[in-house]
Amino acid sequence: MALRTGRTLGWWQRHAPAGAEPVPARVFVLELPRAELYRRINERVDRMIEQGLVAEVRELLAHGYDLCDPGMKAVGYIELVPYLRGEGTLAEAVLLIKNATRRYARRQLTWFRRQLPAGHTSLDATVAVTDLADRVSAAWGRDEP
Numbered sequence: 001m002a003l004r005t006g007r008t009l010g011w012w013q014r015h016a017p018a019g020a021e022p023v024p025a026r027v028f029v030l031e032l033p034r035a036e037l038y039r040r041i042n043e044r045v046d047r048m049i050e051q052g053l054v055a056e057v058r059e060l061l062a063h064g065y066d067l068c069d070p071g072m073k074a075v076g077y078i079e080l081v082p083y084l085r086g087e088g089t090l091a092e093a094v095l096l097i098k099n100a101t102r103r104y105a106r107r108q109l110t111w112f113r114r115q116l117p118a119g120h121t122s123l124d125a126t127v128a129v130t131d132l133a134d135r136v137s138a139a140w141g142r143d144e145p
Contacts, residue, residue, distance in 0.1 A: 004137065004140065026120075026121065026136075026139065026140055027116060027117055027119075027120040027121070028120070028121050028122075028123055028136055028139070029112075029116065029120055029121070029122045029123065030123055030124075030125035030132070031122050031123065031124065031125055032125045032126065033124070033126065036126060037105060038102055041098060041101045041102055041105060042098050044101075045076075045094060045097050045098050045101060046094070048076065049090075049094060053076060053080065054080060054083075054084070054090070057076075057077050057080040057081065057084060058084055060072065060077070061081065061084060066081075067081055075097060075100045075101055075104055076097050076100075076101075078100075079093050079096040079097045079100060080093050080097070121136075121139050123135055123136070
């Protein structure tokens with residue numbers, strides 16, 4: 001709606017006349033190709049390690065937290081605990097984090113696909129934003145009489 005009218009959803013909600021018919025919704029989904037998603041996951045995990053994830057988990061363990069605590073079961077934490085206990089290498093732990101994150105992303109995608117309404121439009125998230133806006137506007141225009 002904002003692309004077509006220049007007004008935000010919030011504006012329309014505040015200024016809609018009482019009893020006005022709702023504007024038909026279109027659902028657009030930005031999707032990353034699987035290889036790109038995995039590449040980004042791998043880069044993100046590497047950055048997290050570089051930015052101190054190991055030290056963070058080490059500090060939590062030093063303060064008495066362990067794998068029984070709910071927050072310690074998060075992806076990234078649970079894989080580093082064995083490493084910090086001398087039960088594996090950092091490289092093995094990083095690989096486990098990347099694999100667990102990819103599995104989590106796949107579960108999210110599966111769940112999300114089940115939530116989409118019929119007739120949704122998928123768009124390649126690697127395309128420039130201006131091109132995406134043009135595609136959204138063109139697809140929206142096809143629905144008008």
